[in-house]
Amino acid sequence: MPTVSMTVNGQPAAGEVEGRTLLVEFLREHLRLTGTHVGCDTSQCGACVVHVNGKSVKSCTMLAAQADGAEVTTIEGLATNGELHPMQAAFKEHHGLQCGFCTPGMVMSAVDLLNTNANPSEREIREWLEGNICRCTGYNNIVKAIQAAAGQTGG
Amino acid sequence: MTEGTGIGARVRRTEDNRFLTGKGRYTDDINRIGQAYACFLRSPHAHAKIDGIDTGAAKNAPGVIAVLTGDDVAADGLGGIPCGFSPTGTQAPQNAPPRPALVQGKACFVGDLVAMVIADNLNQAKDAVELIQVDYQELPANVDPAKATDPSTPRIHEAAENNLVAEWGIGDKEAADQAFAQAHHVTKLDLINNRQIPNAMEPRCSIGEHDEANESYTLYTTSQNPHVTRLLLAAFVMQIPEHKLRVVSPDVGGGFGSKIPHYPEEALVTWSAKKVGRPVKWTADRSESFLSDTHGRDHVTRAELALDENGKFLALRVHTAASLGAYLSTFGALSTTYLYGTVLSGPYVIPAIHCGVTIVFTNTAPIDAERGAGRPEATYLVERLVENAAREMGIDRADIRRRNFIPADAFPYQTPVVLAYDSGNYDPILDMALKSADYAGFEARSADAKSRGKLRGIGFSTYIEACGIAPSNVAGAIGAGIGLYESAEIRFAVTGAVSVHTGSHSHGQGHETTFAQIVVDRLGVPFDNVEIVHGDTARVQWGHGTYGSRSLAVGGSAIAVACDKAIAKGKKVAAHLLEASAADIEFKDGNFTVSGTDKSKSFGEIIGAAMVPHNFPLDEMEPGLDQRAFYDPKNFTFPAGCHICEVEIDPDTGRVAVVNWTAVDDFGKIVNPMIVEGQIHGGIAHGIGQALLENCVYDPETGQLVTGSYMDYCMPRADDLPNFNLGFTETLCPHNPLGVKGCGEAGAIAAPPALINAVTDAIGVDIDMPATPEKVWRALQSRAQAAE
Ligand code: FES
Ligand code: FES
Numbered sequence: 040m041p042t043v044s045m046t047v048n049g050q051p052a053a054g055e056v057e058g059r060t061l062l063v064e065f066l067r068e069h070l071r072l073t074g075t076h077v078g079c080d081t082s083q084c085g086a087c088v089v090h091v092n093g094k095s096v097k098s099c100t101m102l103a104a105q106a107d108g109a110e111v112t113t114i115e116g117l118a119t120n121g122e123l124h125p126m127q128a129a130f131k132e133h134h135g136l137q138c139g140f141c142t143p144g145m146v147m148s149a150v151d152l153l154n155t156n157a158n159p160s161e162r163e164i165r166e167w168l169e170g171n172i173c174r175c176t177g178y179n180n181i182v183k184a185i186q187a188a189a190g191q192t193g194g
Numbered sequence: 195m196t197e198g199t200g201i202g203a204r205v206r207r208t209e210d211n212r213f214l215t216g217k218g219r220y221t222d223d224i225n226r227i228g229q230a231y232a233c234f235l236r237s238p239h240a241h242a243k244i245d246g247i248d249t250g251a252a253k254n255a256p257g258v259i260a261v262l263t264g265d266d267v268a269a270d271g272l273g274g275i276p277c278g279f280s281p282t283g284t285q286a287p288q289n290a291p292p293r294p295a296l297v298q299g300k301a302c303f304v305g306d307l308v309a310m311v312i313a314d315n316l317n318q319a320k321d322a323v324e325l326i327q328v329d330y331q332e333l334p335a336n337v338d339p340a341k342a343t344d345p346s347t348p349r350i351h352e353a354a355e356n357n358l359v360a361e362w363g364i365g366d367k368e369a370a371d372q373a374f375a376q377a378h379h380v381t382k383l384d385l386i387n388n389r390q391i392p393n394a395m396e397p398r399c400s401i402g403e404h405d406e407a408n409e410s411y412t413l414y415t416t417s418q419n420p421h422v423t424r425l426l427l428a429a430f431v432m433q434i435p436e437h438k439l440r441v442v443s444p445d446v447g448g449g450f451g452s453k454i455p456h457y458p459e460e461a462l463v464t465w466s467a468k469k470v471g472r473p474v475k476w477t478a479d480r481s482e483s484f485l486s487d488t489h490g491r492d493h494v495t496r497a498e499l500a501l502d503e504n505g506k507f508l509a510l511r512v513h514t515a516a517s518l519g520a521y522l523s524t525f526g527a528l529s530t531t532y533l534y535g536t537v538l539s540g541p542y543v544i545p546a547i548h549c550g551v552t553i554v555f556t557n558t559a560p561i562d563a564e565r566g567a568g569r570p571e572a573t574y575l576v577e578r579l580v581e582n583a584a585r586e587m588g589i590d591r592a593d594i595r596r597r598n599f600i601p602a603d604a605f606p607y608q609t610p611v612v613l614a615y616d617s618g619n620y621d622p623i624l625d626m627a628l629k630s631a632d633y634a635g636f637e638a639r640s641a642d643a644k645s646r647g648k649l650r651g652i653g654f655s656t657y658i659e660a661c662g663i664a665p666s667n668v669a670g671a672i673g674a675g676i677g678l679y680e681s682a683e684i685r686f687a688v689t690g691a692v693s694v695h696t697g698s699h700s701h702g703q704g705h706e707t708t709f710a711q712i713v714v715d716r717l718g719v720p721f722d723n724v725e726i727v728h729g730d731t732a733r734v735q736w737g738h739g740t741y742g743s744r745s746l747a748v749g750g751s752a753i754a755v756a757c758d759k760a761i762a763k764g765k766k767v768a769a770h771l772l773e774a775s776a777a778d779i780e781f782k783d784g785n786f787t788v789s790g791t792d793k794s795k796s797f798g799e800i801i802g803a804a805m806v807p808h809n810f811p812l813d814e815m816e817p818g819l820d821q822r823a824f825y826d827p828k829n830f831t832f833p834a835g836c837h838i839c840e841v842e843i844d845p846d847t848g849r850v851a852v853v854n855w856t857a858v859d860d861f862g863k864i865v866n867p868m869i870v871e872g873q874i875h876g877g878i879a880h881g882i883g884q885a886l887l888e889n890c891v892y893d894p895e896t897g898q899l900v901t902g903s904y905m906d907y908c909m910p911r912a913d914d915l916p917n918f919n920l921g922f923t924e925t926l927c928p929h930n931p932l933g934v935k936g937c938g939e940a941g942a943i944a945a946p947p948a949l950i951n952a953v954t955d956a957i958g959v960d961i962d963m964p965a966t967p968e969k970v971w972r973a974l975q976s977r978a979q980a981a982e
Contacts, residue, residue, distance in 0.1 A: 073222075081903045168913070177879030177941075
């Protein structure tokens with residue numbers, strides 16, 4: 040079996056995987072980083088979003104082997120020294136989560152949005168989230184949280 | 195806004211820290227030492243005889259530990275998966291053919307469980323499933339509830355002639371018929387309440403484990419009600435004493451009804467864990483969830499409303515054909531009978547009502563509760579009839595409702611369909627909604643839309659909900675196999691820490707926060723000293739779980755009662771310490787005070803004195819302060835509300851955009867407004883999903899599930915929805931200690947008719963859900979043709 044190695048949340052990580060092993064399986068089953076979730080099998084729900092080399096990626100849609108040598112950040116790597124990342128803090132402040140299952144993917148996706156577009160409009164936020172499904176919140180407070188994290192008043 | 199952490203405060207949620215940092219512990223995050231992996235072979239046919247299963251090649255595949263079929267299940271004497279509800283009010287007892295955990299000889303829907311492979315790793319299990327050979331003989335299938343009882347429709351179960359589960363009825367048919375005969379106007383509607391797939395974002399997952407030393411089992415599973423699952427699995431399927439099975443439902447990623455039932459996969463991992471001597475884990479992939487989670491709705495209905503010349507309602511007549519899928523699920527016909535027929539009076543005086551339901555089997559996944567469970571179906575037909583009647587009679591949609599509302603001074607109000615509403619005040623709700631939605635400005639907005647080439651429509655829905663399910667004697671009288679009280683235990687540690695063990699289950703509702711607020715409010719202890727424990731039969735005494743918007747009204751009330759018992763005992767302890775009589779002790783804001791003096795002890799001091807009883811009236815009472823309550827509600831609770839939806843439709847594409855949503859709801863006392871708002875948002879989104887996007891489709895010929903993935907089943911996305919404009923009124927529930935009513939399902943109940951009423955207002959023709967662009971465009975074309 041091929042060996043893959045990558046940096047995950049700043050730490051070196053390596054393992055032997057089958058060729059068909061997905062990045063999300065590598066994270067969850069090999070590294071036991073279970074914060075990244077699997078909500079579908081058709082690349083639609085976004086529960087599995089992580090950052091690969093700084094960009095949001097659906098980790099169910101990428102082989103572990105494709106991430107060989109990459110820098111991967113998962114939800115576990117977002118807070119620093121026990122301080123929530125501003126996006127995590129905004130989700131808590133604005134009640135942008137209920138069951139929490141879509142949340143890691145939502146937060147990782149939202150962080151990438153603001154990296155890409157520091158001051159998105161509500162429409163741009165809603166369109167960006169097209170690849171992240173949440174059944175609980177109706178998105179109202181997720182949008183609010185992202186607006187607040189972007190420093191928009193009234194968010 | 196209420197400050198602090200008690201009732202009424204917008205306390206940020208305790209559970210969020212772990213969810214936001216990836217430290218939530220969902221069932222699939224749990225891995226047991228030595229665990230093996232299960233994968234299921236599911237029937238690819240909707241209806242087929244099985245003449246043989248060849249498991250030879252699969253058994254010899256790498257890593258495979260066991261391949262099990264229905265014959266193995268039968269050989270071990272496992273009971274069928276039970277149904278816990280048998281409705282009263284039927285012409286004959288319901289037909290309840292057994293559902294074996296793995297089928298024997300016949301498969302009844304696409305996704306039915308045919309065989310189970312257990313292997314060292316998941317890929318090996320998946321690969322081996324492909325090697326199983328099954329000799330299927332396909333049979334004709336039926337997926338249409340309206341056709342199920344036709345003599346020409348193939349029978350699914352030997353025991354159920356004409357595929358009938360039961361014929362059920364409620365109300366007074368004669369009185370309704372008489373009223374119709376004298377009506378000035380009758381509004382009629384044929385409608386379909388479209389089948390839904392609940393789609394909690396966390397797929398189901400179960401891990402079974404057997405402890406040889408104690409001859410006991412543990413099941414980790416994604417359940418809304420672990421104690422009920424333990425009861426069903428232990429007593430009926432495994433036939434072992436309940437204490438030999440522990441069920442743990444840790445963090446659960448949404449339920450929406452689909453995680454109420456006890457599923458065969460739960461039984462199979464538990465049973466097989468002993469067989470293979472290792473923990474057995476199964477996690478559904480989303481395709482399996484689509485096929486095998488319980489679905490919701492699926493009604494074909496004819497409904498009629500009789501009115502007098504002033505637009506006053508005289509009578510309502512309803513007949514529905516409702517499917518329960520291929521087998522009876524845990525709550526079986528509950529959503530299609532009592533949770534449906536009893537709320538047909540809505541917030542209105544309707545002197546005579548009759549509803550009949552033909553409940554049938556079809557070759558589809560079993561149907562059970564989905565957010566709202568029966569009440570959305572009832573509200574949908576009532577609110578559409580009301581809006582159509584207003585249109586037909588030229589009465590304003592707000593006026594017709596006002597004319598028929600149950601007056602505020604008529605409570606308690608006995609409806610003609612069993613329920614007695616305890617409280618309500620509907621006019622202020624409507625007033626606030628009209629104002630908040632700027633109803634008066636609608637004509638101007640409509641004209642503006644027209645100038646932009648768009649069709650603008652407005653629709654209302656004024657609903658009531660019967661929730662906080664339910665008094666146990668009522669549950670028994672309607673056919674439930676369990677009581678529906680809730681339990682709470684409050685335990686105190688020497689240092690003042692408070693653990694509250696609740697039988698409710700949180701899978702997104704935020705109980706760890708809301709329930710702690712109740713304790714803070716009641717006992718005056720610091721918020722951070724309170725821990726809420728749920729979801730583990732080894733830690734929680736007993737519970738009925740969470741559904742029917744019952745957690746706060748029933749589970750929260752149990753906590754309040756347990757707190758009150760602790761206060762009562764605390765008074766005696768304080769009396770002893772303060773050398774006063776217990777009758778002179780007042781408890782307020784966390785302090786026991788001798789009335790008229792400044793002599794007082796805090797609740798924390800009383801905990802200390804009770805747990806370390808050096809100075810304690812030991813001859814009068816036992817040390818400790820722990821208390822337990824089993825709270826059985828006196829009635830349902832009856833939230834109500836008005837939702838107003840505005841849509842804009844592009845006539846060229848048929849696309850419906852939801853542009854405004856106003857919701858005014860009365861949930862009684864609100865403990866945490868932030869959480870309640872979130873529940874409403876989610877409920878409305880669910881309802882908009884049903885009305886606009888979501889539709890579970892089975893192919894009418896083959897019975898294949900056509901909408902078996904997120905590519906085909908359209909979930910609401912962020913860009914399908916508007917922001918929601920919410921408001922609240924407050925009529926306290928008079929019979930529970932908190933005055934609370936329940937809010938989890940309201941949005942899903944109110945939203946579909948508001949939205950479809952807005953669409954029909956815009957396009958001028960009736961339309962069934964979901965109002966997809968294609969359907970709306972076709973409706974507009976046929977209207978244009980008819981006009982030519
Ligand atoms: S798991 Fe659904 S998109 Fe990756
Ligand atoms: S919070 Fe439950 S799916 Fe988003």
